[in-house]
Amino acid sequence: MTVEMHIVDAFTERLFAGNPAAVVITEEWLDVSLMQSIAAENNLSETAFLKPVQNDHYQIRWFSPLTEIDFCGHATMASAFVVFLKNEHCHEVTFSATAVGDLLVTKQAEGAINMSFPNRKPEPVGDVPQALLDGLSKKKPHQVLRSEQAYFAIYDDEQTVRELEYDSEQLKQLAPYDVVVSAPGKDYDFVSRYFWPANGGDEDPVTGSIHAGLAPYWGEKMSKQELKAYQASKRGGVVYCRLAGDRVHVSGKAVLYLKGKIAI
Incomplete structure (x- = not known):
């Protein structure tokens, strides 16, 4: 049995940047253990599996190399591509x-590809976990919030976010939550980095889903409905955000890296 697979670099206009995701479309779901094995073999942030419902409507599931994920933005963009x-x-x-x-x-x-996500604005955290502080090179953020997905560590300047070092073993203790660090940007409205050692890997190149929380946070702070963001990983990626009530529109570009077949 062979199954067609594409690999797409999302949130970028050039190859070898942004965040790569694999996309597999099948008429029926593969066995969960098989989908997880394919994702582990791909060893990308996510592999998206699609099952057609009707014309231009699909069910979607996302798998990191470690586990199934509730919500993934860049692999949704890759799937649409x-x-x-x-x-x-x-x-x-x-x-x-x-x-x-x-x-x-x-x-x-x-x-450009535009995705409509639910607004996942984070809420302030009263007691900040020590593992969060110890896991972020002991640089204390001036505010910590949390959404359904991650802890948000907010800093005052872009340079701190870019230079920040992290301890994966400490951040793993925050499971099931991941960690995003963010600050106002110089050439962008805000910058961020995303760490998820408990669910997928150490640092994610570009995380579309977390902008459903970052955009509402920074939009309120800056009194803006449209924001341009940059995820400052080694690969890097530009994310355009627009607030629309209970929805957050997240958009960017993508490019095809590979089209092939996997043997099962």
Whole structure:
């Protein structure tokens, strides 16, 4: 048995930047253990599996090399890219996921892909876990918040975020939550980095899903509805955000790296 697979670099206009994700479309779900094995073999931040529901509507599941993930933005973008690539007349696709409901994704001018996510604004944390402070090179953030997905460590300047060192063993203790660090940017409204040693890997290159929480936070602070963000990993990626009530629109570009078949 062979299954077609694409690998797409998301949140970038050039290869070898942004965040790579694999996309596999099958008429029925593969066995969960097999999907996890494929994701582990790919060893990318995520492998997305799609199952058609009807025209331009798919169920979607995301797997890191370690576990199934509730919500992944860059692999959703990669999935839409593949759907649009396979059907040039398709300009809108809906993905349904258990944890976040329906995600509407549209193809925009000049190849941009826009995703509509639920607003996941974080809330302030009263007691900050010591593992969080110890895991971030002992640089104390001026504010800590948390969403359904991650702890948010907020700093005053971009340089601190870029230079910050992290201890994966300490951050693992925060499971099931991941950690995002963020600050106002110089050339962007805000910058961030994302660490998830308990769920996928040490540092994620570009994390679309966390911008459903970052954009509402910084939008309120800056009194802005539209924000341009940068995730300052080694690969790096630009993320465009727009607030729309209980939804957050997250957009960017993507490029195809690989199309092939895997033997099962």
